[in-house]
Amino acid sequence: MAILRSRVLWIGAAVVVIAALLPFWLSAYLLGVLTAAYYFGVFAMAWDLLFGFAGEVNFGPTFLIGLGAYTAAILNSEFGLPIPVCVVAGAIAAVLGGILLAVPALRLRGPYFGLVTLVAVLLLQNFIVIFAGVTGGEIGMTVPDVLSIDEKVNYWYALVFLTICAVLLYGLSRSTVGLILQASGQDAVEASALGFNVTKHKIAAFCISALFSGTAGAMLIFYMGTASINTVIDLAIAVQIIIAAVLGGRRTILGAALGAVFLIVANEFLRPLGQLNTFVVSAVALAVILFFPEGLLGYALHRGERE
């Protein structure tokens, strides 16, 4: 275990160093693609904590992301609060919204939890459209402040943010709390018979997932300079996050980030295909899910275990 752990550490460190040097090679356009992909990676990792460990399928990750993003955007444009304050407020809003959703929803069994999260996204979307005066409605809103106008700086912000989130979430998944969470997700009856309050642990996982999703959502809009339903709330985004996490590998956390980067970069590279682009990416994702249900990283790790 210790060997594997340090192996993950070294590989991870190498990947981060290479990624940090990329701005000296890549075009501003490609850097922009990667920057968005890194925020996306955080969304996917936060989702995997819920699905892979707590065993709950959250069909509405964009509910949490959208709460964070729009709270930050509104505070910035209406009250002119500085970016760090807005990001923290966005994270808090996402956690509060998450608790409000999870506490009643987790009492439900089976597919109902997933359905509640799905409905939450639609509610938030409608809410934004109805209060178009503040939120910009379907057109979206522009935020006055941005993280930076330099592509390279934006890229490094995103990379640092992704790295911090990855270390925290991965560490959490490997901690004592992660172990209890995994047991709760796998067999709730047995976990509670071992003396663990399963509901408490699942709500905590939901809050942590909300914290990271909300923060990443807020950061994303200060990178893009705009907040709109199409970029942070739409169900299509939610589906992409889910595909990214499953593609990368359930219960691996880091795999989710890889899956997200793969998905977005592949989409960009296949852009010359025109309309076929989305089709090809979806087909590849489908093939991976069908033939390697453990995901890319899960498959690699599992092979290692067998040897």
Added chain:
Amino acid sequence: MTGAARLQVSGLHKRFGGVIAVKNMSFDLRAGEIVGLIGPNGSGKSTVMSLIMGIQRANAGTITLDGIDIAGWPAHRIARAGISIVFQHSRPLQRQTVLENIKLALLPDSLLRLATKTSVTERARAIAERVGLGGVLHRHPWTLPFADLRRMEVAKAVARDPKVVLIDEPFAGLTAAEIKIFSDLIRSLRDDGRAVLLVDHSVKSVAALADRVIAMYLGEPIAEGSADEVMQNETVRRVYLGGAIEAVERNDSRTDAATLLDVDCVDVFYGKAQALEHVDLRVRQDEFVSIVGLNGAGKTTLFNAISGLVPYRGSIRFAGAELRRRTAAAIARGGVVHCPETRELFGYMSVRENLDLGGGHLSAGERQRQLAWVFELFPILEQRQAQAARTLSGGEQQMLTLGRALMMQPKLLILDEPTLGLAPVILGQISKAIERLRKERSLTLLLAEQNVTFALPHSDRVYLLDHGRIAWQGDPQRFAAEMHAGYL
């Protein structure tokens, strides 16, 4: 070192829809004592166990642990108060090692402690040594033999130093040698001053171990005492065997009929545990064959193999055609209709809807005729047509299961434990219905029972299944003479 009552259960009552699973159950469990809670399948013993653990909530009654009423507490709080359970089937964390799995059971229920204390690791190691897992600490659960997985479950259960340990089917799936080791392990729990409750279907398997045995039937205690006393008890014998066996004289006209079902050398494995071993069985056209054997002998597994619900090795042929490549649905449409012991009714649908689904492939007129016949067989179903299936009583549910199967116009009807958890008067009604089936229709029946008295009068031939093997076969009269004494 038997002491004061640790766990006191009194007036416990639990119902599921229309089925009363436990009624007025009361007993004590003292420190340093092993008590066997036995009863045929469906008697409610497993429900009692999950009520004590707080996995399900009782409708009435009290459960006190050292004088504190814990009924209605959530399971995790009951676990912390000092009760633990060894599940029959467990799902260990597969990516973690044995040591980590045991450590899990020692962790505090805290969201803030991120690292394990070294004392926890040491204690996990000590517990593992004690249950005999010292050599496999760093292996993953999926690489372990079945007996070691069971040990790991015991290790997890005793990790928090519980006052009361509940063990579900302690010896299921273990070999004779493993049973001995496991028994010693359970005795060591008693010697630590814990109260141990063994829940099992047979008196025999817990007799050597239990200081006291409580027998249950239809949700109620029917006898209590030493294992010998309980085994000799007239009520217990009647519940298990159904009283004196009346073998019915049969004419042998069916012996020359063609073979309808041919089970040839079938093996079934569940992971590492072998559930069936080289089972051979033949059922001729229009023949009524019963398979008797205690719970866990492999009867349900055999039926699931025939119905295509579990993968198997060997060959099963029906009316000359190999069933292996067919799906469960195709097998059922082909005329092999299975009434599982769990009944599998559509609980939220009405009685009528359940029956109509059974006859879904029939033409409208034929369905009407078939329905009228089922209603004639079980008049109560006609009265309850509009009622949701889950609100029926246990006996009515069993009749509906049979009725729905008959709506499919089976060529071979497979009945798995139709007497499960049913009162004698209902057994009589179902018994009469089966007798009528034999007289009125051309039907072949394969019946699994632990209630031998119920099974024998309906049988042309009997197979005895024991630990996944056919241990005996012959006609009912010979069974009564040869096997009865050694059966319980």
